[in-house]
Amino acid sequence: MWAARRFPETRAENIKIFDDYLTLCDKNNVRPIIFLPPVSIGYAKYFSKQMIDELRYLVMTAINKHSEAIFFDGWNLLKHFSDEDFADVDHLNFQGATKFSAIFDSLIEELEK
Numbered sequence: 001m002w003a004a005r006r007f008p009e010t011r012a013e014n015i016k017i018f019d020d021y022l023t024l025c026d027k028n029n030v031r032p033i034i035f036l037p038p039v040s041i042g043y044a045k046y047f048s049k050q051m052i053d054e055l056r057y058l059v060m061t062a063i064n065k066h067s068e069a070i071f072f073d074g075w076n077l078l079k080h081f082s083d084e085d086f087a088d089v090d091h092l093n094f095q096g097a098t099k100f101s102a103i104f105d106s107l108i109e110e111l112e113k
Contacts, residue, residue: 015062018058018059018062019062022066022069023066025068026066031068031069031111033069033072033108033111034063034070034071034072035071035072035073035074036056036059036071036072036075037074037100038078038081038092038096038100039075039078039086040083040086041078041083042083044075056073059071070111072104077100077103080099081096081099081100084096
């Protein structure tokens with residue numbers, strides 16, 4: 001299974017690219033907002049817990065080095081979405097994207113206060 005494969009060189013390269021991106025944002029007074037989009041409950045249920053926890057850990061480790069960066073975890077919003085909000089198990093349809101956009105807009109408004 002592809003999820004069981006590990007590519008340590010690629011992982012390290014991607015972590016560096018992400019950190020470089022956040023550093024560039026810092027230098028240019030840009031506040032990056034990184035988000036993990038919501039997925040269907042069924043997708044989340046069967047997705048590798050180890051992989052999602054590792055992703056969250058890596059993102060939070062990078063975010064903690066860059067005080068202006070924000071991480072918005074859409075997987076924490078699964079209760080707000082139903083199967084009717086998805087075109088497939090991990091892509092929002094128009095209705096779901098509209099719903100997510102409203103939630104995301106609220107987050108941004110809170111950040112501006």
